[in-house]
Amino acid sequence: MNGSDTEERRFIMFAFGELPILHIILAVIASGDIDSINATGQTNPSESEEDALSCGDGEEVEERSLFSSISRDALWQNVTTGELSVWILDGSTVTEKKSLDWRCGAAGGCSDRWRVVETAMNRITWYDSAMGLIQDWEFDYLGNVKAGAPLSWTCSAASGCAANWKPIGILDYQFIVCPPGGGFCDYKYPGGLLWHNPISGELSRWDTSGTTVTSKTPLSWRCGSGDGCSQVWRPLLTADFTGDDYSDVLWYNRTTGVVSIWVLGGSAGSTVLRAQELTWTCDAASGCANAWHIVGAMDINRDGPLDLFWHNETTGEISAWLLDRAGTVLGKTALSWTCGPGCSKDWKLRGFVRFPDPPPR
Ligand SMILES: [Ca+2]
């Protein structure tokens, strides 16, 4: 990002900050498709709710690294009941849990269709592979959820797209405006969404402006089945591990246990500059890869670089590898609460969010 981009985006942000932007968003919420991920049927918040949620002048957060460090709470989904619950974290200490008022579970078929692609701040990005929709939920300090409009492009089963392409994560979050009273934050805006085709090996970023997809750009490297890459490597998530505001792609080879980060850059954030391996591994031979799986990235020790989180569903432990920006694992730390067999059967850790603070009294 260069200086002129920064200024332009800041201008756009403040211009929108003076408008009742959520009214605009709510006016274009798609109708029927939201029902499938909204067990309470609240597809259309009342006018009074819209008023309460409108963004006014806000706090500006522009650094991706800061953005990452403030997504600090753990989001859980109960795949049976659909409940969404957030562990509020103070460092590695879980202080309490809070619930969202919408659900997505097996009842009604929601969790069969919709899966979480990304979590960040007070936002959950879902993908419905049947209809091909990418759609956000946002929640406020009370856990009240509203759905945004879906992206303008889809990747559906009917078109054949969903059989070949998988969404990996959001790219290049830039600006966030949060109202001072703890309402919904406004994003200016995810720069894109990364897809992977494990057959052809292509990775493609949809470049987005708001919820409009403006173009698509292939990454400069591939990982497909022809050379055996996609049989052993899985792209698990996108996040900025190097602290340069460009999202990177995290890959895991559970056989060898190697975790590798494709460091992205270039003018469009689509050039793979290098692959950076972490200094610790979690392989199959030692039993590690069977016991542990990667659940997200978040800066738990507040030193800037993101840390990589793993969940052991047998012991219940949720443990982070503490990273620097060169891929060195400096140590590990575990959350104070666990989710073992009685819990992990139904509850899945989907990533990290920031539960908004309540308004000042
Ligand atoms: Ca980066």
Ligand SMILES: [Ca+2]
């Ligand atoms: Ca850290």
